Amino acid sequence: MRQTFLIVLAGLCAVNLSNLWGFAQALAAESPSALIVKFKASQGARGLDSKLYQTAKPLVKALNLYLVKVKPGSSFSTGDALTSLRHDPSVVFAQFDHKVKLRSFRDETTPNDPEFAKQWNLSSPQTHVDISATEAWKLGKGGKDAAGNDIVVAIVDGGMDVNHPDLVENLWVNAKEIPGNGIDDDGNGFIDDIHGWNSGTDTGTVPSTAHGTHVAGIAGARGNNGKGVVGVNWNVKIMAVAAPGEITSTVIKAYGYVLAQKKLWLETHGAKGANVVSTNSSFGMDDADCTKGEYPAWNDMYESMGKVGILAAAATANNNVNVDVTGDVPTGCASSYIVSVTNTNSKDEKYPQAGYGLKTIALGAPGTAIYSTIPGGFGTMTGTSMATPHLAGAIAFLHSVASADFQKVAQSDPARAALILKGILLRTVDKLPSLAGITISGGRLNLAKAGQAIAAYH
Incomplete structure (x- = not known):
């Protein structure tokens, strides 16, 4: 079962700021088809199976960090992808792309x-x-x-x-x-x-x-x-x-x-x-x-x-x-x-x-x-x-x-x-x-x- 985590911006607000705290209100959950993956410098994201994954998008090129998504409609789940990538010799690490929200009163x-x-x-x-x-x-x-x-x-x-x-x-x-x-x-x-x-x-x-x-x-x-x-x-x-x-x-x-x-x-x-x-x-x-x-x-x-x-x-x-x-x-x-x-x-x-x-x-x-x-x-x-x-x-x-x-x-x-x-x-x-x-x-x-x-x- 997929766990839910919160990234929270920690603050108490002194005024009614409901229009300014837009992204604070969403409930946290992992993005269902996204992973953050760090590849070894010599490999990059080139070795990803195009039948299973969308084209990887660079997050921080200098660190070989990419956003990787499973193709829509694939029976290969994000959890499957995480397990697979963590065992891939070209991968340094892989993690879920967790959702965030403000932690506020x-x-x-x-x-x-x-x-x-x-x-x-x-x-x-x-x-x-x-x-x-x-x-x-x-x-x-x-x-x-x-x-x-x-x-x-x-x-x-x-x-x-x-x-x-x-x-x-x-x-x-x-x-x-x-x-x-x-x-x-x-x-x-x-x-x-x-x-x-x-x-x-x-x-x-x-x-x-x-x-x-x-x-x-x-x-x-x-x-x-x-x-x-x-x-x-x-x-x-x-x-x-x-x-x-x-x-x-x-x-x-x-x-x-x-x-x-x-x-x-x-x-x-x-x-x-x-x-x-x-x-x-x-x-x-x-x-x-x-x-x-x-x-x-x-x-x-x-x-x-x-x-x-x-x-x-x-x-x-x-x-x-x-x-x-x-x-x-x-x-x-x-x-x-x-x-x-x-x-x-x-x-x-x-x-x-x-x-x-x-x-x-x-x-x-x-x-x-x-x-x-x-x-x-x-x-x-x-x-x-x-x-x-x-x-x-x-x-x-x-x-x-x-x-x-x-x-x-x-x-x-x-x-x-x-x-x-x-x-x-x-x-x-x-x-x-x-x-x-x-x-x-x-x-x-x-x-x-x-x-x-x-x-x-x-």
């Missing part, structure tokens, strides 16, 4: 007068339950690394409002691409990718969604511009990468875009591509054991991104469960380049409906009643989705205040630099009783302590 009220004072997550001088952002900003405001390179955070989500007045100044711009001419001007394999990519439509047009817009604002809403709110970084570049369609393959394909841009940036010494240092992954798959071989594409992708210096900030479940026991994707995947996050509240405690795991969840970050950007304005949301961009933003911020010695490592060995930075994040947390013994670090993100540590790295 809705709040009843939305503040309508945006002020920095509402961002308890960044500054709570009376209670000190925040990430010490104002102290961290004494070191810098984000934006560029020690070599003067723009720092980029990739927001992989259902979409985001690229015209939001508090985000537009911080959007990543592909300067080599001419918008709207239908030509791949920079030769990176993607047409009209001005601010990012839509893996569902294979275009540069990114839809506006509440969840992705809110997440983007937490990581990098423009600071000191007299508008609305401020992000963890005042000046970071935000790459908008849409993964719509409720399906694993669009997420993997979206990651493939991010990977391609970072590899191009490294290969051209910054002339093309983007210096992506973190991805925000405010989604996941409940009760899914990433170590049992059913979800190999996920770990493979995180490893591939990590090797070029990209850390993946990843949300854990919006349930009070021990994910060490229940399993979780992606936070239960083995890649060292994942920074898994749970949700803390304004009492500096783990939010009651947030996952945990001594072996699996790295640390906590504020994710309860977080005030940030939404399409057309500002609003409050709650969830591990909101905790995660604090980490994605923190990774970018640390690159901006890092020492010259760290920058040398980042240029010569980006994978090692990523792991050094992750280690600093975990060593500099504020220890919390509610996270002790149930997370790896036992604490909540402290941006200032982490910034001071990486600034002193030698």
Whole structure:
């Protein structure tokens, strides 16, 4: 019997967003005739039996990842195909193309007068339950690394409002691409990718969604511009990468875009591509054991991104469960380049409906009643989705205040630099009783302590 899994974008919405949460409502189930298959480099998809399979479509060519479908009307089921391909010597791995949905609740009220004072997550001088952002900003405001390179955070989500007045100044711009001419001007394999990519439509047009817009604002809403709110970084570049369609393959394909841009940036010494240092992954798959071989594409992708210096900030479940026991994707995947996050509240405690795991969840970050950007304005949301961009933003911020010695490592060995930075994040947390013994670090993100540590790295 076919199992059903959920990939969930974790967030609580403070307003009625039913028209914006379109793809959140579908029930999860595997796509009945689709598989994600990684072929060995020497073979590719050429050896597939044309009598049984449709022409395989590439998802991420650089990784030999393809979307494979059984021909309609065939007595050869998707399950049969999965078994067959897993025994095929030309195949590295094969898995179902799982359906996705948002993991969300809705709040009843939305503040309508945006002020920095509402961002308890960044500054709570009376209670000190925040990430010490104002102290961290004494070191810098984000934006560029020690070599003067723009720092980029990739927001992989259902979409985001690229015209939001508090985000537009911080959007990543592909300067080599001419918008709207239908030509791949920079030769990176993607047409009209001005601010990012839509893996569902294979275009540069990114839809506006509440969840992705809110997440983007937490990581990098423009600071000191007299508008609305401020992000963890005042000046970071935000790459908008849409993964719509409720399906694993669009997420993997979206990651493939991010990977391609970072590899191009490294290969051209910054002339093309983007210096992506973190991805925000405010989604996941409940009760899914990433170590049992059913979800190999996920770990493979995180490893591939990590090797070029990209850390993946990843949300854990919006349930009070021990994910060490229940399993979780992606936070239960083995890649060292994942920074898994749970949700803390304004009492500096783990939010009651947030996952945990001594072996699996790295640390906590504020994710309860977080005030940030939404399409057309500002609003409050709650969830591990909101905790995660604090980490994605923190990774970018640390690159901006890092020492010259760290920058040398980042240029010569980006994978090692990523792991050094992750280690600093975990060593500099504020220890919390509610996270002790149930997370790896036992604490909540402290941006200032982490910034001071990486600034002193030698």
